[in-house]
Each structure stands twice: as C-alpha cells, then as structure tokens.
Amino acid sequence: MNWLTELIENPVITNALPEALVETLQMVAISGVLTVLIGGALGVILHVTSPAGLRPVRWLNALLSAVVVNITRSIPYAILMLALIPFTQWLVGTAIGPIAACVSLTIATVPFFARLVETSxxxxxxxxxxxxxxxxxxxxxxxxxxxxxxxxxxxxxSVTTTLVTLVGYSAMAGLIGGGGLGRLAYNYGYQRWDPGVMLVIIVIIVLLVQLIQWIGDLIIRRVDHR
Structure with missing residues (x-):
C-alpha cells in the first residue's frame, strides 16, 4: 500500500487538487447558467420561427440555424477556444483563468443547447x-x-447533457490556461508523468459526470407526468 500512501501525501493531491476542482466547478456553473439562459432563448426562437412554428419567419430561422448554430457547432472546441483568445482578452481583460475560459465554453455550448431545446x-x-x-x-x-x-x-x-459536455470542455480549456482539473492533469499528470495524479483526476471527472447525470435523471422523473 506504499503507492496509496505516496498518493495521499502527494502535494499535488493535497494542495493543488482542491483548488483545481473548485475552478472546474466554477467554469461549469458559470458557463452552464449562461448557456441555459442564452441557448434556451435561442432554441425557443428557432422553434417559434420555424415553418411549423407559432410565428414562422423563414429568413430569421434560416439565419440563426445556419450561421449561429450550425457553423459554430461545426468548429471543434479546441480550435474555437484558440480563435476566441483575442475576444476573450477584450471582454474580460485576460485570456487565462477559469473566468476567461467561461467565454469560449459558453460560446461553444450555446448552439449545442439551443438545438437540443428546439428538438425538445x-x-x-x-x-x-x-x-x-x-x-x-x-x-x-x-x-x-x-x-x-x-x-x-x-x-x-438537455441541460444534463450540456453540463456533462461542459465538464469535458472545461478539461480541454485547462490546456491553454483555463485552469481546473485539465490544467492539473496536463502539468503534473502528463508533463511530469505522474500517473497517480492522472488517475485521481480521471476518477474525479468520472464521478462528477455520474453525479450530474444522476441528479438530472432524478429531476426528469419528478417532472415527467406522462
């Protein structure tokens, strides 16, 4: 059990991991709220203005669907994240840290969530x-x-699926200075080749996703009266 003792006593686990977890939760929470608000409204507009909607507006629906939703969704998050660095710097004053990462996270997931809302x-x-x-x-x-x-x-x-997606995106954001578990996994698990740290981070991410999914399924059973 020496490996377990060494893992528990590892300064990365005892000191850096709690802060990284808080940063990841911060990114997911802020981006999640913004995505639900903006993407929810966009999804309603997409449905209402569709040919079979309450107020069909073909040009607006085509513009939002093709330009805002489809084009943004077709750009891989890693590329979108890098492309948005100048905009992020202008908007929040910095391109690093969890708050800066929320910009690209929100822009990446709003079209995804909007399409899920439209489908629902x-x-x-x-x-x-x-x-x-x-x-x-x-x-x-x-x-x-x-x-x-x-x-x-x-x-x-849809919210549950989007939050799970945000957990994965937040880990990718850590690779370019977004912080969180992704940064910790890259700096210590990969660059310093510490498999113990990498394993702990993977387990935490899996547990976080399972928790989000469990809560989502619980709420679905409460609101589904069919």
Whole structure:
C-alpha cells in the first residue's frame, strides 16, 4: 500500500487538487447558467420561427440555424477556444483563468443547447398547442404555459447533457490556461508523468459526470407526468 500512501501525501493531491476542482466547478456553473439562459432563448426562437412554428419567419430561422448554430457547432472546441483568445482578452481583460475560459465554453455550448431545446419543443404534441390556440391563448402564453411545461423532461435532459459536455470542455480549456482539473492533469499528470495524479483526476471527472447525470435523471422523473 506504499503507492496509496505516496498518493495521499502527494502535494499535488493535497494542495493543488482542491483548488483545481473548485475552478472546474466554477467554469461549469458559470458557463452552464449562461448557456441555459442564452441557448434556451435561442432554441425557443428557432422553434417559434420555424415553418411549423407559432410565428414562422423563414429568413430569421434560416439565419440563426445556419450561421449561429450550425457553423459554430461545426468548429471543434479546441480550435474555437484558440480563435476566441483575442475576444476573450477584450471582454474580460485576460485570456487565462477559469473566468476567461467561461467565454469560449459558453460560446461553444450555446448552439449545442439551443438545438437540443428546439428538438425538445418540437416533440410537444401539436394537438396540445392547437387546443391552447382555440382557447385564445397568446403566443407568449402558449410558450410559457404549454410548450415549456410539456417539454420539461426533454429540457432537463438537455441541460444534463450540456453540463456533462461542459465538464469535458472545461478539461480541454485547462490546456491553454483555463485552469481546473485539465490544467492539473496536463502539468503534473502528463508533463511530469505522474500517473497517480492522472488517475485521481480521471476518477474525479468520472464521478462528477455520474453525479450530474444522476441528479438530472432524478429531476426528469419528478417532472415527467406522462
């Protein structure tokens, strides 16, 4: 058990790991909130302005779908992260650290989440929406009181999937100064070739993803009344 004692007493594990974990949670939390707010609104607009939506606007839907969503989603995160360094520096005053990493994380995941939201809203039965229209509900009321509640299980699943994706992206962000578990894994697990540190970080990331998925599944069961 000498290896376990050495691992527990490793300064990287005792001193640097807690701070790295906090930075990762910070990146996922901030980016997650921004993604849900911005991507959620974008997903609703995409669905509402689609040809079968409540207010079809073909040019706006095509513009948002092709330019904002599809193009951004097609750029690998590692490349997008590097390309956004000048913008990040201008926006937050620095290109390193967890706050700076939140810029690229948010921009990368907003289109992804928006498409998931659009898909969830599309699965709401058209009969339910038509019934609300017949009762005289406005478009805003249909969205708030019919479509979003009916699509809630799918929306929660979308949030869960997005947060899991953010955990992986945050580890990649650590490679260019974003901090967090990714930076720790690269600096100590790879560059200094410390397999113990790498193993601990992998286990923590796996547990974090499992926790997010478990919480998401629990909420889905609570909101799914079908």
């Amino acid at each position: 809203l599309r699965e709401v039965p058209s009969g339910t929406v038509d019934a609300a229209r017949v009762m005289g509900s406005t478009r805003g009321q249909i969205i708030r009181k019919v479509m979003l509640p009916e699509a809630m299980p799918g929306l929660v699943a």
